[in-house]
Amino acid sequence: MAGYKPVAIQTYPILGEKITQDTLYWNNYKTPVQIKEFGAVSKVDFSPQPPYNYAVTASSRIHIYGRYSQEPIKTFSRFKDTAYCATFRQDGRLLVAGSEDGGVQLFDISGRAPLRQFEGHTKAVHTVDFTADKYHVVSGADDYTVKLWDIPNSKEILTFKEHSDYVRCGCASKLNPDLFITGSYDHTVKMFDARTSESVLSVEHGQPVESVLLFPSGGLLVSAGGRYVKVWDMLKGGQLLVSLKNHHKTVTCLCLSSSGQRLLSGSLDRKVKVYSTTSYKVVHSFDYAASILSLALAHEDETIVVGMTNGILSVKHRKSEAKKESLPRRRRPAYRTFIKGKNYMKQRDDILINRPAKKHLELYDRDLKHFRISKALDRVLDTPEITVSIIKELNRRGVLANALAGRDEKEISHVLNFLIRNLSQPRFAPVLINAAEIIIDIYLPVIGQSPVVDKKFLLLQGLVEKEIDYQRELLETLGMMDMLFATMRRKEGTSVLEHTSDGFPENKKIES
Numbered sequence: 361m362a363g364y365k366p367v368a369i370q371t372y373p374i375l376g377e378k379i380t381q382d383t384l385y386w387n388n389y390k391t392p393v394q395i396k397e398f399g400a401v402s403k404v405d406f407s408p409q410p411p412y413n414y415a416v417t418a419s420s421r422i423h424i425y426g427r428y429s430q431e432p433i434k435t436f437s438r439f440k441d442t443a444y445c446a447t448f449r450q451d452g453r454l455l456v457a458g459s460e461d462g463g464v465q466l467f468d469i470s471g472r473a474p475l476r477q478f479e480g481h482t483k484a485v486h487t488v489d490f491t492a493d494k495y496h497v498v499s500g501a502d503d504y505t506v507k508l509w510d511i512p513n514s515k516e517i518l519t520f521k522e523h524s525d526y527v528r529c530g531c532a533s534k535l536n537p538d539l540f541i542t543g544s545y546d547h548t549v550k551m552f553d554a555r556t557s558e559s560v561l562s563v564e565h566g567q568p569v570e571s572v573l574l575f576p577s578g579g580l581l582v583s584a585g586g587r588y589v590k591v592w593d594m595l596k597g598g599q600l601l602v603s604l605k606n607h608h609k610t611v612t613c614l615c616l617s618s619s620g621q622r623l624l625s626g627s628l629d630r631k632v633k634v635y636s637t638t639s640y641k642v643v644h645s646f647d648y649a650a651s652i653l654s655l656a657l658a659h660e661d662e663t664i665v666v667g668m669t670n671g672i673l674s675v676k677h678r679k680s681e682a683k684k685e686s687l688p689r690r691r692r693p694a695y696r697t698f699i700k701g702k703n704y705m706k707q708r709d710d711i712l713i714n715r716p717a718k719k720h721l722e723l724y725d726r727d728l729k730h731f732r733i734s735k736a737l738d739r740v741l742d743t744p745e746i747t748v749s750i751i752k753e754l755n756r757r758g759v760l761a762n763a764l765a766g767r768d769e770k771e772i773s774h775v776l777n778f779l780i781r782n783l784s785q786p787r788f789a790p791v792l793i794n795a796a797e798i799i800i801d802i803y804l805p806v807i808g809q810s811p812v813v814d815k816k817f818l819l820l821q822g823l824v825e826k827e828i829d830y831q832r833e834l835l836e837t838l839g840m841m842d843m844l845f846a847t848m849r850r851k852e853g854t855s856v857l858e859h860t861s862d863g864f865p866e867n868k869k870i871e872s
Contacts, residue, residue, distance in 0.1 A: 364729045366721060369749045372787040382622075382643035386634060389664065389676040395430055397423070401667025403445045404656040409452035412659050416673060422446045422457055424469070427663055428677065436467055438474065442484075449490045456497050458485030464499050466511065478509045480516050487530040493537035496554075500527030500542045508540075508554055520552055522559050529571045535578050543569030549583045551594070563598040565590060573614040573623075582623065584611040589625050591640065602640045606633050613655040626652035626666060648674060724750060733763040738771065741778045748791050760795065765802050769810050772803065776816040783823050789831070796824045 399419030406414045413433070416423045420439050423432035436446075441460035448455055454475070455467045462481035465474040483502035490497060496517070497509040506527055508518040525546035533539040538554040545568040551561035567586030574581055580601070581592040589604040589611055609628035616623055622643070623635040632646040632655060646666075654667035666674045706712070721729065724746070727736035733754055740746040754760040764775065779799070783792045800821060807814060 364721070364725070366719075366725045367728065367749055367753045369746055370752075372745055372748070380643065382634065382636075386644040386646070388679050390679055391676075393430060393675040393677075395425075395673040395675065397667075397671045397673055399442075399671055400669045401654050401671065401673055402443075403447075404654040404665045404667050404673075405447050406656050406658050406663075406665075407448045407452035408450055408659075410659075412663075413452075414656060414658070414663075414665060415446045415448060415455060416665075416667065417443050417446045417457070417654075418667070418671065418673075419443070420459075422455070422467075424455075427658065434469070434472075436472065438472075439463075439465075444484060444486045445488050447489050450492075450494055454490075456488045456490065458488045458499055458501070460484040462501060462503070464488060464497065464509065466497070476511060476514045478507075478514060478516070480507055480509075480519070481505065486526070486528045487542070489530060489532045489540065491532045491537045491540065491554075492534055496537070498530060498532050498540045498542075500530045500544075502526045504544075506530070506540075506542050506552060518554060518557075520550075520559065522550060522562075523548065525568075529569060531572055531574050533574060533578055534576055539578075541572050541574055541581060543572040543583055543585070545569070547585070549581065549592075551581075561594070561598050563592050563600070570610060570612050571614045573616060575616070576620060582614055584614050584625060586610055587627075589614070589623075589635075604635065604640060606635075606642050607631065609651070612651075612653050615655045615657050617657060618660050624655060624657070626655040628652065628669075632666065728753070733759050734767070734771075737763050738774065741774055744778075744782050744785075744788060747778065748788050751791055751795050755791075755794065761798050761802065764795070764799055769813055772799075772813055773816060775799065776813070776820055779820055780816065780823060783820070783827060789827055793824060793827055793831075796820055800824070 397416065397418035398421060401416060401418045403417040404414060406412055412427050413424055414427070416425060420437060420442055422436040422443055424434040426433050436455070436457065439459045440463070443457055443459045446455055446457040453469055455469060457465050457467065459465070462479070462483055462485060464478040464481070464485055466476035468475050478497070478499070481499065481501040481503055485499050485501045487500040488497060495511050497511060498506065499509065500506045504521060504523045504525060504527065506520040506523070507516055509515070510517050523542070523544040523546050525544050527542050527544045530540060530542040539551060541549060541551050543549045543565070547565050547567060547569065549563050549565055549569055549572055550559040553560045563583070565583045565585050565588070567588055569583055569585040571584040572581065579593065579595050581594050583590050583592065587605050587607050587610065591601045593599045593601050607625065607627040607629050611625050611627045613626040614624070621637055623637055624632055625635070626632045628651040630648045630651055632648070632652065633642050634644040635641065636643050648666060648668060650668040650670040650672060652666055652668055656665045657663070662678045664676045668674065724736045724739050727733070727739065737747070737750055737754070740750055751760060754763050767775070776799070779792055779796050782788045783796060803817065807817060
């Protein structure tokens, strides 16, 4: 057995997976931190100024978290009813919040009691924002109204009653202090100007509008409602540029990256999609454990925070670049040390001794070397590529059935779990289908002795039959395609022999 040859582990590239710059950028986050809130997280908003704290609105509380803290550094809880939204002012010193009782309250970050209270709405307030001049607040509520408030005087300036259903989202222009946008369940998105008494622009989204976002330049508007995310050109009178339908359920929130080159959308289908703002194609996607209600990005995209319906706040921090420690430079040997003996000529009486490097066998190779085939297979079941290579080697030796037979409930469950996880992958299917059929033949007579194994056994049997049907349909499709290609080649290459005037045949091609 001294000449044992180790098993060659074949690599199986994942089909269809493309590594792009977006993939590398958006995957460069640490494992998410999970924070449990008191209720569904309806709004998350980052402060525009350092240290970039963020406000989380959940139930009847608004928590202020430090960027890297897992406990709130401040809590605002003086609400008569549920709080739905909270937004920082541009300088990060003030926070405005809306609640279910129709109240709009203004808080100082350094204090706890409200600085101002604006009363005028009769139903729940779902959207609040500061205008660009920092001295006015815009609010929208379920009483179908949009109001503009003056902060110094705590008075209502304007009221717009153009919506015919709940006003659930809105935002103010970052450039013009008189312009602000609102979205409603009446399927419309309207732009209001504080210098007039009515809206200056209205677009039809086609679904109840859950979120709106205005680009920093003010030229593009994004609306989300139903399964659609739509982009409108405000400079062309609200012309629809693109309509995106990449989610399977209602889109609830929108967010823009720090560079403005990527648009993010969160949905009840538990996914966050990242779009390019040049091509509006999906360049990346995040998966979460529950339906998403709110989404926010920190400065320079350093932190991404997602609020879900189950009250869980998912916080991802970007990985910091590892700094290379400067070690003291060791003195290297002189150049003559490396070339010493380079030109030495072998003498007549010299004996050349070769010392090949000793190769250490892997644990599964040691098991195979000593014919412990079942143990070798069990050892690698957590690594699909190695497991498939071991199964191919055992099949080549003709001992695969022996390695799979004679197992107890725990051991066969481990093998069945592996097959159920990986049988449907095209890169492993040809090898694993054969192994699954061998297991079915061996253990079919003893089915019914263990409920756990029976359940997995029936699931595996269904997967094998389904995969075989897929393979059969694929072969039929390939056969039809081969026939079509052969017919096309025959038509293009059809030629006849014609005799020329000199009596010699000439091969001429007939154009089809």
